[in-house]
Amino acid sequence: MSVVRINAITVPPERADELVERFARRAGEVAKMPGFEAFELLAPTDGRDVFLVYTRWRSQEDFDAWVASPAFRHGHRAHDTEGPVSSASELWSFDVVQHEDAAS
Ligand code: HEM
Numbered sequence: 001m002s003v004v005r006i007n008a009i010t011v012p013p014e015r016a017d018e019l020v021e022r023f024a025r026r027a028g029e030v031a032k033m034p035g036f037e038a039f040e041l042l043a044p045t046d047g048r049d050v051f052l053v054y055t056r057w058r059s060q061e062d063f064d065a066w067v068a069s070p071a072f073r074h075g076h077r078a079h080d081t082e083g084p085v086s087s088a089s090e091l092w093s094f095d096v097v098q099h100e101d102a103a104s
Helices: 013-024 060-067 070-075 077-082
Strands: 003-010 036-042 050-057 088-095
Touching (some): 003 060
Antiparallel strands (some): 003 050, 003 088
């Protein structure tokens, strides 16, 4: 079964649009990595100030390889060149225990 790795980023409300805009011009390199399965940027709609960057991988090793890769650094280059948008970030780790997609 796959693994889910979520970066939970706290973003002040006045900078939420800026975060979404940064992701709109994200590198898109993550999808080229071996073992990559899915990415979603989840914006809060219940008054929280935490955005979730959801990623799903074939294995922990695949996730670790992405984090150690130039693609990860490139995917976060605005963080280095334009400074952080977030005030905090936390990595959440899960195993997928069950999974089902809607029948197409
Ligand atoms: C200090 C920790 C982190 C912060 C503050 C952060 C924030 C950001 C921001 C603002 C972007 C948009 C691009 C940019 O501004 O450069 C981005 C890209 C991204 N982040 Fe993070 N991030 C962090 C670590 C992580 C981790 C541990 C994950 C793993 C779940 C992750 C997943 C992603 C993904 C998938 C992208 C898009 C990259 C691509 O399209 O290739 N981030 N992150």
